[in-house]
Amino acid sequence: MSAAKRVQQWATFARTWHIFDCKWQDPYQSANIIKKYLMGLHKPIYHPMNDCGDVVVCINSREIALRGDDWRKRAYFHHTGYPGGASWTLAWELHNKDPTMIIKKAVYRAMKGNLQRRHTMERLFIYPGEEIPEDIKQNVSNQIRQLRLVPQRLDHIPEEEVQQYPKVMEYPPDYVLK
Amino acid sequence: MAFVRRFMPILSRLVQNTSSNQHQKIHRWVAPTLRELNRREDKNGGKIISPRNTYLEWNLEAELFAFGKRLKEDFDAALLFQAFTDRSYVIKEEMKQKEIKFDIKMKDNRELAEDGYKFMDEYIDLYLQAVLPKFPIEGVTGIKNHLLSEKVLANISFHLGTKDIILAAEYPVDNYKLANTFKAIVGALYRSSGEERTAHFVRDFVITQLQGQDVNEFLHIEDPWKLLKELISKAGSNIEPRLIGQAGTNTLLACYRVGIYINKEMLSAGFGETVNIAKEMASREALKKLFGTQENMYPINFRLKGIPKTNPEMRYQIAAS
Structure with a gap:
């Protein structure tokens, strides 16, 4: 193999590191996007027997958004294997225990159950906050676009800006705000 | 339809029979016989190849x-x-x-x-x-x-x-x-x-x-970057290498992409395991472009008639410089 062919091969199979911001994202819809990058489905060279998957780093997993009243209604099942060992944990309980667990389980569930799945999962890094280790940060060279815009909350807008915003009317001074 | 349903068991049996008949039977004596023949051949010093020109009708x-x-x-x-x-x-x-x-x-x-x-x-x-x-x-x-x-x-x-x-x-x-x-x-x-x-x-x-x-595999270039720089400076321009891409810097599979720019326009790009290798490969790509032997060159013409004449003016000189 000549040097030109060698580096061509090297570049073709290079692993790209992607970053994904989970803030205000639906974990189950995001999982389908993350899965594509993890398995290498976005590459023209993809083949099930071809090790071409990329690495995905998820940040802000504490800030995910579930649909409707999923936080209260969705239950995660676990069984210890012993009689009477079944347990159902609600989504909010699980999220309090481990803020990375919901996104991890969502990605795991999005992929087909085969021998490769656990190895592919090894290439997924999830961090609850914005801080990630420096050596991992240096590897990252691409960002995956978020599914939806992060809405801006009123209490996060500076006080002055709220005050200066044009108003239709002023409340009377004796009006009692609830 | 009823006819087919009634005779289905018979039909399926027929189909089964034909498929089992296709199985090839190799007799029990074949393998030991071949083994024995091989053994005798080895004993005589291997297979004897007689040249075609020793045959009787060779002309x-x-x-x-x-x-x-x-x-x-x-x-x-x-x-x-x-x-x-x-x-x-x-x-x-x-x-x-x-x-x-x-x-x-x-x-x-x-x-x-x-x-x-x-x-x-x-x-x-x-x-x-x-x-x-x-x-x-x-x-x-x-x-x-x-x-x-x-x-x-x-x-x-x-x-x-x-x-x-x-x-x-x-x-x-x-x-x-x-x-x-x-x-x-x-x-x-x-x-x-x-x-x-x-x-x-x-x-x-x-x-x-x-x-x-x-x-290009038949042309050995010791230091492509130096050579490229010389060739370009002869034409009165300057080249600069730029890192235009990298993946997994801290991993074993780190991959870099270096582009070579001439007057702020990209001339070529090359990949490599390190920045230096990528730079070398990029300059090799650039040289290929200059020599007209890049990856997407026209295939070599195998239809030239007669004996061609030489035309040494256009050729790049390596050794002379």
Whole structure:
């Protein structure tokens, strides 16, 4: 193999590191996007027997958004294997225990159950906050676009800006705000 | 439909029967017999290959005539016979003749091979210079040396069917003798049909061996960056390398992409395991572009007629600088 062919091969199979911001994202819809990058489905060279998957780093997993009243209604099942060992944990309980667990389980569930799945999962890094280790940060060279815009909350807008915003009317001074 | 349903069990049984009949039966005695035959063969010192020319109905004259006709060339019969006579065969014959006190002079193919080699050497050089007008002369020599190497010539010779016709002391003949015979055939053709016919013969059988090969592999460049810089500065411009991409910097699979820019325009890009390798590969790509031998070049023209002329002005000089 000549040097030109060698580096061509090297570049073709290079692993790209992607970053994904989970803030205000639906974990189950995001999982389908993350899965594509993890398995290498976005590459023209993809083949099930071809090790071409990329690495995905998820940040802000504490800030995910579930649909409707999923936080209260969705239950995660676990069984210890012993009689009477079944347990159902609600989504909010699980999220309090481990803020990375919901996104991890969502990605795991999005992929087909085969021998490769656990190895592919090894290439997924999830961090609850914005801080990630420096050596991992240096590897990252691409960002995956978020599914939806992060809405801006009123209490996060500076006080002055709220005050200066044009108003239709002023409340009377004796009006009692609830 | 009811008819089909009623006879379904019978039909399915029929289908099953035919499929089981297709199973091939190999008798129990076959394997031990083959093993025994093999054992006896080994005991006698391996398989005996008898050369085709020891068979009763072998007719050398007819074979030589057919050889020329297969190639659609008109060889002089005596010259072609001489081209197929190896030195080892002449020595063997002389020893035999000494024993029976008999003397017939035989000519071997050394002289013809020398002629053929000289012709191929000159013609391939001219041809490559014509079809690769910007490629450095060192590269052209490299390609020529590859084409004229023993391995390539022996391969051509073998596939033209010289293996059984060559008159040599031993059988099967080695690569050296195959290659030598091919050179002698070219020499014989040169003497019998002239320059142009021979040139086309060499073009069709030797130069076409370049099909599908990367010609840049035959040009060895020690320091491509230095060379590129020299060539570009001669034209009055300056080049700068830029890191334009990287993946997995802290991992074993780190990959870098370096682009080479000339007047803020990208000339070429190269990948590598480190930045230095990527830079080197990028400069190699740039050199390929300058030499007109990049990945997406037009295929080499294998249809030039006659003997081409040289045109040294456009060629890049490496050694002179």
